[in-house]
Amino acid sequence: MTFEPGNRIRVRASEKPGHVRTPGYLKGKTGRVESVLGEFPNPEDLAYGLSGRPKRPLYKVSFRQADVWSDYEGPADDRLSADVYEHWLEPDKGETA
Amino acid sequence: MSDAHHHPHHDAGTEQAISPYAHRIRAIEALLLEKGVLTEPEIQDRVSYMESRSPENGARLVARAWVNPEFKARLLSDTKTAALELGIDAAGPVEFVVVENTPEVHNLIVCTLCSCYPRAILGRPPDWYKSFEYRSRAVREPRAVMREFGFEPPDRVEVVIHDSTADVRYMVLPMRPPGTEGLDEENLAALVTRDALIGVNVPRYIGS
Numbered sequence: 378m379t380f381e382p383g384n385r386i387r388v389r390a391s392e393k394p395g396h397v398r399t400p401g402y403l404k405g406k407t408g409r410v411e412s413v414l415g416e417f418p419n420p421e422d423l424a425y426g427l428s429g430r431p432k433r434p435l436y437k438v439s440f441r442q443a444d445v446w447s448d449y450e451g452p453a454d455d456r457l458s459a460d461v462y463e464h465w466l467e468p469d470k471g472e473t474a
Numbered sequence: 475m476s477d478a479h480h481h482p483h484h485d486a487g488t489e490q491a492i493s494p495y496a497h498r499i500r501a502i503e504a505l506l507l508e509k510g511v512l513t514e515p516e517i518q519d520r521v522s523y524m525e526s527r528s529p530e531n532g533a534r535l536v537a538r539a540w541v542n543p544e545f546k547a548r549l550l551s552d553t554k555t556a557a558l559e560l561g562i563d564a565a566g567p568v569e570f571v572v573v574e575n576t577p578e579v580h581n582l583i584v585c586t587l588c589s590c591y592p593r594a595i596l597g598r599p600p601d602w603y604k605s606f607e608y609r610s611r612a613v614r615e616p617r618a619v620m621r622e623f624g625f626e627p628p629d630r631v632e633v634v635i636h637d638s639t640a641d642v643r644y645m646v647l648p649m650r651p652p653g654t655e656g657l658d659e660e661n662l663a664a665l666v667t668r669d670a671l672i673g674v675n676v677p678r679y680i681g682s
Contacts, residue, residue, distance in 0.1 A: 402586070450617065456634045458634065
């Protein structure tokens with residue numbers, strides 16, 4: 378378990394082909410780990426008949442909508458969270474918010 | 475299931491124009507049966523399982539949470555166990571997380587990647603939930619989407635979107651509407667719609 382709640386992260390801007398569980402609109406975006414959801418067989422391998430082992434930590438990651446969409450229509454406090462596997466996350470080296 | 479009914483399409487009465495996707499699914503189903511990967515009873519069990527789930531389950535959980543704070547705490551911390559208390563068996567590999575609406579926070583559920591939904595509790599999602607339009611707009615302009623469903627959270631309320639991208643399924647615990655102090659659990663449950671469990675709307679009560 379690399380990350381813990383409160384950590385600032387960036388979603389990897391990877392172009393991994395095929396079945397991925399990280400939505401394109403979050404790639405490269407920065408957010409914060411909200412909670413650790415547990416460990417699950419990697420669905421990106423399960424999709425191809427593989428074992429999905431070792432299990433991968435899954436995090437609930439929270440983003441400010443204004444950080445996800447430059448033209449977001451709503452108030453600045455609106456948020457979006459998604460469930461992201463550890464291999465899609467890297468520490469955010471930018472300044473902490 | 476009789477042998478004569480070889481093709482388990484589920485309401486064959488009015489055979490309208492069948493979409494190419496339905497043809498494809500039936501071809502895959504036939505192949506899975508032919509190759510012995512699945513049996514017809516297994517398919518029927520799965521259909522029955524799904525048809526035994528409905529938004530009423532969610533409404534019962536919400537109504538119980540409204541009248542019983544201890545139950546509410548359990549529903550928020552361990553959804554599967556709490557559901558089992560009401561006879562709702564949501565066992566399976568996916569986890570459930572119930573997110574609570576408060577005067578400060580309104581939650582909305584979407585699955586942008588496909589159509590993940592708390593099926594083991596609520597059954598099949600509505601068609602609009604699976605549409606490209608909902609899936610793309612719910613994350614990008616959630617307030618406009620809710621407005622179209624007839625709900626407009628004030629700007630001071632934080633709107634939080636939950637994109638169920640992986641192994642967790644989300645359900646909203648809406649706020650109990652004002653004026654419902656005298657209602658019993660059953661009448662409270664009747665106020666809780668599927669839309670409110672997804673978060674595109676909220677329960678309302680217009681006195682009696």
